[in-house]
Structure formats: structure tokens, C-alpha cells
Amino acid sequence: MPLAAELSGVSFGYRPGQRVLEEVDLVLGEGEFVAVAGPNGGGKTTLVRILLGLERPSGGRASLYGEAAHHFSRRRTLGYLAQRSELGGDAPTTVREVVSAGRLASGLFGPMRRRDRELVAEAIERVGLATQADVPVRTLSGGMQQRAFIAKALAGGPSLLVLDEPTTGVDAESQESLAALLDQLHSDLGVTIVYVSHEFGAVERFVQRIVLVRRTIVFDGAPAELPGVWHDPSHVHVRD
Amino acid sequence: MFETEFMRLALGAGAVVGVLAPAVGFFLVQRRQSLTGDGIGHVAFAGVAAGILLDVAPVLTALVFAVVGGIAIELLRSRGGAAGDQALALVFYTGIALGVVLVSSAGALNVDLFQYLFGSILTVTRSDLALIAALGAVGLGVVAVFYRALAGVVIDEEGARVAGVPIGALNILVAALAAVTVALSMRVVGILLVAALMVLPVSAASRIAWSMRSTLVLSMAIGLASALVGLTISYYADLPPGGTIVLVAAGMFGGCSIAGALRGR
Numbered sequence: 207m208p209l210a211a212e213l214s215g216v217s218f219g220y221r222p223g224q225r226v227l228e229e230v231d232l233v234l235g236e237g238e239f240v241a242v243a244g245p246n247g248g249g250k251t252t253l254v255r256i257l258l259g260l261e262r263p264s265g266g267r268a269s270l271y272g273e274a275a276h277h278f279s280r281r282r283t284l285g286y287l288a289q290r291s292e293l294g295g296d297a298p299t300t301v302r303e304v305v306s307a308g309r310l311a312s313g314l315f316g317p318m319r320r321r322d323r324e325l326v327a328e329a330i331e332r333v334g335l336a337t338q339a340d341v342p343v344r345t346l347s348g349g350m351q352q353r354a355f356i357a358k359a360l361a362g363g364p365s366l367l368v369l370d371e372p373t374t375g376v377d378a379e380s381q382e383s384l385a386a387l388l389d390q391l392h393s394d395l396g397v398t399i400v401y402v403s404h405e406f407g408a409v410e411r412f413v414q415r416i417v418l419v420r421r422t423i424v425f426d427g428a429p430a431e432l433p434g435v436w437h438d439p440s441h442v443h444v445r446d
Numbered sequence: 447m448f449e450t451e452f453m454r455l456a457l458g459a460g461a462v463v464g465v466l467a468p469a470v471g472f473f474l475v476q477r478r479q480s481l482t483g484d485g486i487g488h489v490a491f492a493g494v495a496a497g498i499l500l501d502v503a504p505v506l507t508a509l510v511f512a513v514v515g516g517i518a519i520e521l522l523r524s525r526g527g528a529a530g531d532q533a534l535a536l537v538f539y540t541g542i543a544l545g546v547v548l549v550s551s552a553g554a555l556n557v558d559l560f561q562y563l564f565g566s567i568l569t570v571t572r573s574d575l576a577l578i579a580a581l582g583a584v585g586l587g588v589v590a591v592f593y594r595a596l597a598g599v600v601i602d603e604e605g606a607r608v609a610g611v612p613i614g615a616l617n618i619l620v621a622a623l624a625a626v627t628v629a630l631s632m633r634v635v636g637i638l639l640v641a642a643l644m645v646l647p648v649s650a651a652s653r654i655a656w657s658m659r660s661t662l663v664l665s666m667a668i669g670l671a672s673a674l675v676g677l678t679i680s681y682y683a684d685l686p687p688g689g690t691i692v693l694v695a696a697g698m699f700g701g702c703s704i705a706g707a708l709r710g711r
Binding site for chain 2: 260
């Protein structure tokens, strides 16, 4: 299977002497749907930031589609939903405006082209927000707001979609429907999905692999192989 | 009012600044950098002082100082490790202190200086208006061309960074635009009130708008109305134009807040 991303012997600290990640080895194949889980503060977000080239590892190597992650040349193929994604600014911003921001990498200047507008409408339709397209995002529920941000990430036509804690502040029912939506997107588009969360929640049923992170990777395998005690990722301990 | 040339020129300058200031301020307010315009204004004061000392047109030296100060604020904020408000404070106080020292050295603590501090729109000449109109048109043109990119960064800066959008260059662009706006607005409302026209119309518009684009358009309309209504009131009531324009903008903010609250019921 061709590789989407690879971390090899990655270590990282935000200041000298600090070890947020240590000797992390991780391989993501193209088209995989992977959950990265672990306790809060365990290094999940740092791991994906290195994976996306937003941070450079202090040791080891991070690559995307065979290129060094921090020098990756095809950035417009990456879709990212940051942790606690919320709208910047105070201006009322509609779902369509949020999703349009996902087409930014296709051109920074002038008005959007017809094709861009079509792709934006398609992404909105895909996440089930067609009737709310011109409604300000802040007036929607937490689950619907996350759908809008997922549509934004999809509008760029990503080959790799990374979602960091997408269910924070979202009720259980919306978590279920969000997980089902991601499964649908994975089946329909064949996009590689990395779902980061401190809990598996509803997504456990859909992912092909679960990766548990607590400073290093303590489990990497199919959900069915996960030891029972680790179903609550806050119980994950570092291997001695 | 329209028979006098000085009022026609003042209304022209007020109209340009009334539209440009909120158009640029929109992106500062949305990124919670409302006080950046004020910081740049303080640096522009040092520029005015340098112009007086060197006997060069103060508007030009203010423009140069403002652009350098605006870019410095942005670089300090994004790369220097200093927290955003500390970077702003550093530039604020350095600018005003430098201005005081330079003005004192030039022996120019007088009425000439006051026209830059509080505005002097009624002394705008035809060549001033031509310069304000030309730079204003360039500023609005840049906002129109880069609207998509600037709005995208406001909506989700981290997502845009991952997608390879040149965030640093766009931030510098906003800082430079803000600096040009401050230098142009100096003659209209003065350095001390310059940021008000960049912030108040945007805050007012966001209370009644229904989308990001409508917020931008409404804020430009409110800025334009504030400038024209403020100048008219100041002409008939014999009030200082700069302060009156800003008070009208503040009144519009109050009106829009009430309208927004009533609509939300």
C-alpha cells in the first residue's frame, strides 16, 4: 500500500529537555481510516502537527507522500480540522463562507471561479447542510458547526484529512452522526482520514486501526485487538 | 455648505477615509487586533515629528514610519516571542516617546502639531485630496483583490497554514494597509482618533449584518455616513470635525447594537 505519511523515530519537545514525544514510529497507508487516541497531554496533537509539517521533530523524520513533511510541496491536498475549531472574528459568517475558505489554496486572488463555487456547494451538500448554507455558523449546534468545518476541509479536495478532537463539545447523538459521516466520506472518496481524540467514542466501529499515544505509541492495531483495559485511553500507561 | 471649496475638499477626503478605514480595520477587528491601528498611530506621531524636525512633508514621514511600525508590530507579534499586547505596548510607547523627543528638539510643540494630533480636515488642499484619493483607491483595490485570502485567514488561520497559504505575507500586507490608512486618516480625524474609524464602523456593522461579506460592506457604508454626517454637523454646529465624526460613529454603534438586540428577540 502506498504511504500517505510516515513518522520514523520521531522525538519532540517544545523546550530543551522536555519530551512530549519519544521514538514515535508510525506508518499511514493511503486510504486508511485511523483513530489516534490517548489521554489529554499525551502528545496526540503534537504528533499530528509534526505529521502535517507544522512542527519539525527534534529527532527522527516525518514525511508526507515521500517528501519531508515541513517542506511538503502539495499542501493543498491536506485538509485539517484543528482542535477546538471555532470561527475566528466576530462577524456573522455563513456556512458557505466558511466552506469557501477551504478553496483558498486553489487561488488567493480575485473572486471564486464557477468550479470553486460548485465544489463548495458539493461539500456543503455532502455534510448535510444544504438547507443551512446561508445561515451564520454560530447559530448552528456544535455538531452542525463541526460539519461545516469538515465541509471546509473537504472543499479543497484533500487526499489526507486530519481531524483533531472533532467531537469536543458535541452531544452524543451528533458524535454518532459525525462518525457515520466520516465513514461515508471514507467509502465514497477514498480519502485517508486521521481522527484524533482522547476517547474512541462512536468512531471505534468505523476505523481500521487504532493508535494509542502516550509520549510514545503504546498500541497500534485493529480495534478488535485492543486490550479491554485500554478502551478508556486515560488508562494508557507508558511502556517501561 | 457646498459653496465653500474647503468643505467640498473636506467632504471628499472624509468620504475616502470613511470607506477605506473600516475596509482595512475589518480584518484587524476580526483577528482581535483592534488596537493595532492605535499603535501604528503612535508611530506615525514620531513620523510627523521627524518630518517637522527635518523639514520634510510630515505626511510622508508619517507614512514611512507607520509602514515600518506596522510591519514591526506584526513581526514582533508573530515571530518575536513577545505576546501580542506586549509587542503593541512596546511600539506604542517607543513611538510616542520618540515623537515627544523629536518634536521638542524641533521646538514645534505648537498649533501645527495639534492639527496632526486632532485632525485638520478643513485645511485639506486639492493636492492633498488627490493623494488621499489615489492611495485610498490603491488600498481599496488591494482589499478587493485579496478579500478571499484575507477572509479565509480570518475564518481559520491554522487550516489555511496547513493548506500552504502564505499567512506571514498576508499578515504583513494587512499591517502595511493599516499603516497607509493611518497616514491618510491623520488629516481627517487626527492621530489620537485614527483607530476609531477603523474599529467602530466594523463593530457597529457586525451587530446587524447577516454574513461576513455584508459586515464588510455595511461597515464601509457606516464609515462613509459617519464621515459625511460628522462633517455636516461640525460645519453647522461649529464643532471640531475629527471628534464629531468619531462621535457620530460611536452613535451609530449604539444604534446598531440596539437594532441588533431588538432583532435577536
